[in-house]
Amino acid sequence: MSIEELEAYFTGINLPEQIELERGVMVMNLPLFLESHLTYIKINHELRSAEVFIHRLHQLKDRLEELKD
Numbered sequence: 001m002s003i004e005e006l007e008a009y010f011t012g013i014n015l016p017e018q019i020e021l022e023r024g025v026m027v028m029n030l031p032l033f034l035e036s037h038l039t040y041i042k043i044n045h046e047l048r049s050a051e052v053f054i055h056r057l058h059q060l061k062d063r064l065e066e067l068k069d
Helices: 003-010 029-043 050-066
Strands: 019-024 025-027
Touching: 003 029, 003 050, 019 050, 029 050
Parallel strands: none
Antiparallel strands: 019 025
16 A cells, blocks of 8 residues: 555544554554654655554554454
8 A cells, every 4th residue: 555545544534542553552642643654754755764654554554444343
């Protein structure tokens, strides 16, 4: 999934106040998390470190999908 597709997915959806991405990893402010991760990727997409930010966005998407079920 491209960064554009991820950004489109997160646009306009209802977000919980907080979410556990994986065991022991809590995101307490989802709007800030999304803003910071998307901004970092857009600015630094050529850096290898961007892969970690993309991975976390995929984790968040997967967790949100699990919560829908």
